[in-house]
Amino acid sequence: MSERAIGVFDSGVGGLTVLKEIVGQLPGEDIVYLGDTARVPYGTKSPQTVVRYALEAAAFLVKHRVKMLVVACNTASSVALPALAEHFSLPVIGVIEPGARTAAAQTRSGRIGVIGTEGTVKSAAYTAAIHRCNPSLDVINVPCPLFVPLAEEGWLDHPVTRLTAEEYLAPLRAHAIDTLVLGCTHYPLLKNIIRAVMGETVRLIDSAEETARTVAETLASAYLLRQAASGKRSFFVTDVPTRFEKVGGAFLGADLLGVEQIELDWI
Incomplete structure (x- = not known):
């Protein structure tokens, strides 16, 4: 075997x-x-x-x-x-349980963000997995559907991608999360822009x-x-x-x- x-x-x-x-x-x-x-x-x-x-x-x-x-x-x-x-x-x-476990273990404030496709966000699978680790954690989910075509287009450091990230990630910044799960396998390619928008104090959890x-x-x-x-x-x-x-x-x-x-x- x-x-x-x-x-x-x-x-x-x-x-x-x-x-x-x-x-x-x-x-x-x-x-x-x-x-x-x-x-x-x-x-x-x-x-x-x-x-x-x-x-x-x-x-x-x-x-x-x-x-x-x-x-x-x-x-x-x-x-x-x-x-x-x-x-x-x-x-x-x-790919959900490993990222959820790490996010639950690493958050300091208890406020975790999850970004993913509409299907992943609607399923609330990350929220359920994180709450299985610690039901007291606060989880906010945000769909970011345009991140996939932007990553596939190779626009990893492009003004359009930066503006899109700022729009999508605004609710997470307002919620003052300290940990963000990249809940789509395309999103690690956009780490640099996501980190720039969210700030260095927010930990990015790469599910891959x-x-x-x-x-x-x-x-x-x-x-x-x-x-x-x-x-x-x-x-x-x-x-x-x-x-x-x-x-x-x-x-x-x-x-x-x-x-x-x-x-x-x-x-």
Whole structure:
């Protein structure tokens, strides 16, 4: 089992920030990544539809005999984890619980902000996860839907992005939060602008980084770590790979080559 790959899926390219963190912490692991680019974004879909998409993506990865499923999508993590755990006898790691635990542990004032897609914010999944750690914490959620296209456009240090951030983040500044969860896998690319708007005293919680740490801890506790110097990465998408290769290369800071287009089986 330890020689098997880690399976990672997302609705598109955002989950590559999770993959990058996993590679950084576990360079010896093989990873199979699936971006459901034909049906992106998940954030505007109904919970029932997202669950079906997640089951189909996971079934594809399981066919590759992976040893773990990483749901590198906040929307899918907010609604699909119970169904995935029920259908597949593998460890299933989402991106919400790791970030929520860290935020609850690091806040000093007890006021935590969460930014994400409309779907993630409507689910209140981060609020529930943070309150499971400490029900007395005050959590304010703000949707930031334009952050995703801005990140994919590469406008990471652009006046339009700065103005958008100032507009979105104003309620969080007014609430005097001291901890902010980046509740979308695209948002780590915008860390610099978010930090500039929020100020240096606000701690930014990168769910991708915390998820990778949870993946490492889970594999280590199950004696499933692969003992190798470097691993292999395989990339699959459900639509033509051209844009995924272009945008994904910017996310990873390296060229994305050999991305294969596939079709998912309907469940």
